[in-house]
Amino acid sequence: MQLNRLEQQLQFIIEIDKLKNVLRQTLLTDGSRRENSGEHSWHLAMMTMILAEYAPEGTDLFRAMKMSLIHDLVEIDAGDTFCYDVQGYESKAARELEAATRIFGLLPEEQGKELRLLWDEFEARVTPTAKFAAALDRIQPFLHNQQTEGGTWKIHNINRSQVMKRMAPVEEGTPELWDFILAEIDNCIDKGYLKNSCGTDNC
Numbered sequence: 001m002q003l004n005r006l007e008q009q010l011q012f013i014i015e016i017d018k019l020k021n022v023l024r025q026t027l028l029t030d031g032s033r034r035e036n037s038g039e040h041s042w043h044l045a046m047m048t049m050i051l052a053e054y055a056p057e058g059t060d061l062f063r064a065m066k067m068s069l070i071h072d073l074v075e076i077d078a079g080d081t082f083c084y085d086v087q088g089y090e091s092k093a094a095r096e097l098e099a100a101t102r103i104f105g106l107l108p109e110e111q112g113k114e115l116r117l118l119w120d121e122f123e124a125r126v127t128p129t130a131k132f133a134a135a136l137d138r139i140q141p142f143l144h145n146q147q148t149e150g151g152t153w154k155i156h157n158i159n160r161s162q163v164m165k166r167m168a169p170v171e172e173g174t175p176e177l178w179d180f181i182l183a184e185i186d187n188c189i190d191k192g193y194l195k196n197s198c199g200t201d202n203c
Contacts, residue, residue, distance in 0.1 A: 005108050012106040018076045025082045025156070026140075029147040037072045037080055040140065044068035047136045054176045058128035067122040067133040070115050074099035083141075083166055084158055096123075125169065135173025138166060139181070146184060150193035160189060161197035 003011065020038035028035050035043075045068040052061050072080075077099035081092045100119055104112040121130045142163075145151040153163070163185060171178045188194040 008106060008108050009111070012103075015103065015106055016073055016076065019073060022072075022075045022080050024080050024141075025152045026144045027148045027151045029144055031148045031151070035144070037075050041069050041072055043140055044071075044133070044136055047140060048133065051136065051174070051177075054174045055132045056128045056172075056174065059132045060129045063118070064129045064133045064136075067118050067130065068136065070118055071122045071133070071137065073103050073115075074119070076103060082156075084156060084162055125173075131169065131173035133173075135170045135177070138170055139174075139177065142167060142181065142184075146188055146193065149191070150188070153188075153194050157195070159195040159197050160185060163194060 017038075019041070020036050022037040023034045024037055024040055026035050026040070027033070045065050048061060048065040048068050055061060055064070074096040078092070078095035081089060100116060104116040104119070106112070107115065121127060122133055123130075125131055125134050141152075145153050152158070167181055167185070170181050185194065189196055
């Protein structure tokens with residue numbers, strides 16, 4: 001039996017509640033527990049609104065906010081792949097593509113296509129809008145690690161070169177915030193929150 005439009009929409013709304021059960025490696029800023037992907041997506045949407053003045057020319061802020069809210073829905077099926085998990089990244093794209101087809105396919109056709117296009121644009125990181133959204137996606141966990149005195153950096157023995165590589169999209173996605181990120185990386189090293197690239201505090 002084919003579902004009507006409202007039934008499809010409600011099915012999708014109920015399904016995406018599962019994102020709240022997907023745990024990320026990132027700790028909450030008070031260090032009390034790991035955040036879930038639903039909380040992360042909400043936080044990114046808020047950042048899009050609050051940091052709008054740092055968006056590059058040509059950014060569609062409403063579109064960026066929508067990207068922030070849907071970019072991790074695929075994790076309902078694919079799980080969260082830790083950004084420094086090299087082995088996990090080998091299958092990440094395939095797992096997430098399959099998840100996107102199923103999850104966005106729950107919606108009425110035109111709504112499903114709209115969200116899938118948003119997700120594809122975010123993943124491709126070609127448009128100013130996607131670059132800005134992706135930059136914020138890197139900044140959010142960075143701030144959490146800063147606030148938790150190293151947080152997951154310490155847990156997973158992450159060093160400066162790894163963080164620099166991970167944060168690189170910020171330079172293009174929101175150039176005005178790049179100097180801030182560079183300064184804070186050095187600050188985190190000075191405070192002992194992050195190891196220098198050679199794996200020690202005094203390289």
